[in-house]
Amino acid sequence: EVQLLESGGDLVQPGGSLRLSCAASGFTFGLYAMTWVRQAPGKGLEWVSAISGSGDRIFYADSVKGRFTMSRDNSKNTLYLQMNSLRAEDTAAYYCAIDSAFVDDYGTDVRGQGTTVTVSS
Amino acid sequence: QSALTQPASVSGSPGQSITISCTGTGSDIGGYNYVSWYQQHPGRAPKLMIYKVSHRPSRVSSRFSGSKSGNMASLTISGLQAEDEGDYYCSSYTASATWVFGGGTKLTVL
Numbered sequence: 001e002v003q004l005l006e007s008g009g010d011l012v013q014p015g016g017s018l019r020l021s022c023a024a025s026g027f028t029f030g031l032y033a034m035t036w037v038r039q040a041p042g043k044g045l046e047w048v049s050a051i052s053g054s055g056d057r058i059f060y061a062d063s064v065k066g067r068f069t070m071s072r073d074n075s076k077n078t079l080y081l082q083m084n085s086l087r088a089e090d091t092a093a094y095y096c097a098i099d100s101a102f103v104d105d106y107g108t109d110v111r112g113q114g115t116t117v118t119v120s121s
Numbered sequence: 122q123s124a125l126t127q128p129a130s131v132s133g134s135p136g137q138s139i140t141i142s143c144t145g146t147g148s149d150i151g152g153y154n155y156v157s158w159y160q161q162h163p164g165r166a167p168k169l170m171i172y173k174v175s176h177r178p179s180r181v182s183s184r185f186s187g188s189k190s191g192n193m194a195s196l197t198i199s200g201l202q203a204e205d206e207g208d209y210y211c212s213s214y215t216a217s218a219t220w221v222f223g224g225g226t227k228l229t230v231l
Contacts, residue, residue: 044210044222044224045222045225050219095167100172103172107178107179108179109168109169111166111168
């Protein structure tokens with residue numbers, strides 16, 4: 001079964017750090033680009049970052065550039081988001097997602113249930 | 122990168138068809154055929170309904186269709202059903218090699 005499972009969300013103080021993980025299973029993880037998307041409480045979706053299948057190309061939204069680092073370990077089928085200098089406005093549910101090439105290959109999308117980050121003192 | 126523009130809300134009666142618009146620029150929607158649409162129900166993760174402008178994942182009903190003209194993309198839902206009620210978001214790849222979402226549209230089935 002194809003699955004994505006996010007973890008690592010927690011309550012953290014402003015200025016603090018957190019590392020999110022997204023464990024993938026059921027498919028060849030290293031073949032597909034991956035994305036992090038977040039949603040603040042009561043707000044819309046916001047694209048955060050994306051990484052190529054090999055991990056050599058990474059892109060960030062301006063709102064997190066310089067503070068967040070996205071990476072992947074294809075040997076562990078795991079995606080990461082290292083979040084530093086956290087701000088109240090980073091409070092959100094964070095979702096990992098697979099590139100649309102996966103949908104072309106498998107005919108369906110898969111998405112995790114998200115992990116919640118709360119930045120507050 | 123500015124968000125794509127969607128109407129805040131749309132509504133329709135069961136059986137009717139509705140269309141949700143998503144307006145961008147030549148640097149996003151107009152420049153690439155990488156427009157996606159997501160459905161989200163309260164408390165749930167967003168679900169991909171349309172990708173690459175008009176492609177539909179296998180588990181998505183054929184009542185959902187997507188199109189694009191210039192800098193505007195559209196999601197049409199035909200034969201509206203109560204279960205279609207929820208929030209809908211468009212997204213597009215951009216010239217900056219990033220992605221941008223629309224602000225979301227709340228669909229109410231009357």
